Amino acid sequence: MQNKKSYRPNVAAIILSSKYPDKCEFFVAHRSDIKNAWQFPQGGIDKGETPYEALHRELLEEIGCNDVEVLGEFPEWITYDFPKVARGKVYPFDGQTQKYFLVRLKEDAVIDLQAYDIPEFEEYEFVAYEHLFKKVTYFKRRVYRRVIDYFIEEGLI
Template identity: 70%
Template sequence: MKNSKSYRPNVAAVVLSSSYPNKCEFLVAHRTDIKGAWQFPQGGIDAGETPLYALYRELKEEIGTDSIEVIAEYPEWIKYDFPSGVSKKFYPFDGQKQKYFLVRLKNDTLIDIQTHIPEFNEYKFVAYEELFEQVTHFKRPVYRQVIDYFKREGYL
């Protein structure tokens, strides 16, 4: 039987503070539209965009800056399904197909989540030990897969 699920092409940024590599802190942000949902910045890839171009555009749209250094890229696309109740918001998609990038904020970069259309109402930097307690439950397996890969490769 053919898989009839549809996945939205998407990029996600594992954003490290400008203190990296001396201090490893991850940016997580609270969504304005889903109470209690903390996540990495992410967003759809528009027609004709490369994942890298979409990464810079989405960071500018979501955290008010694209002043980053790309450290690494996860080598594969990762799919996940939205939990029931969330998928209707993103109709007609059943989930997302994501390309992850590990990035570092450049020195003295300011984050401004009060963008043209704010997607986040709060953000913070957390240590690895706090990360998986902070992020929304359905993203934890994917985040763990990506973070573990970057750790194995020596980036974290």
Template identity: 60%
Template sequence: MNDAKERNGKRYRPNVAAIVLSSKYPEKVEFFIASRSDVKDAWQFPQGGIDEGESPREALLRELKEEIGTDQVEIIAEYPEWVSYDFPEMIAKKMYPFDGQRQKYFLVRLKPGAKIDLDTEEPEFVQYTFVPFGKIFDYITYFKRPIYKKVLDYFRKKGYL
């Protein structure tokens, strides 16, 4: 399951992504987004690769700890399918031999008292903010927008957002 999947001759890296809601959810719906340290003005949700032998849920908690300094979250829902996207040219070279990512999305809520710390062992983000639903796409990098829209629309239709 954790092996790269091929589709149309392309290789997709297995990956998890977290749509992180603030601890104020459900009273207030605010989304965590962060700006990458390696790509200027590239805002996104936390995400990362699934290691060999790791379940998507295990990878989710490990990646959150590595990227935002906490795994203190409650999983609210999981997107029912894997979604894939191709890397833009500027990122594809860095991610060789993969042509894109195959992702499992989770909707999570920070537990009360969870502390976000971007100063991790290998910082992936330089800054973060919480935004309402209507502001997400003012920030998110262009090539992630179609997938984010699809996943967020699903969670809205299911009544989570």
């Protein structure tokens, strides 16, 4: 008998700097709990919460700022499995099913990684597309490329 996999509903934010469209830079952050793991902000969707509401709550919790303009939403949910070494260590799930949003920081937005008691991230950078996939953790690269390429094809980036 095969066990059915369980996936955590989740939102993820591809954040463009406030300099966009003059300069296209992507926000990536280094997780405080996993060495060398750089990623986009993301987090679970609470019961009764819409993905859009979860996006704004998670941004506030993870980067201390939800002062963003939503530019687009990926039309599908993307499901991925955690690497075997990580399964069951953080969450009792096999992976996540995610709704991706493309957002742009507003001009006067201020990022504060220390906004909450237990920071999700310890540092962040804005990187160009050509450096992004060298920076982010290996198992998220395929998904990130798919979503960003969609937003490029749609003329949103």
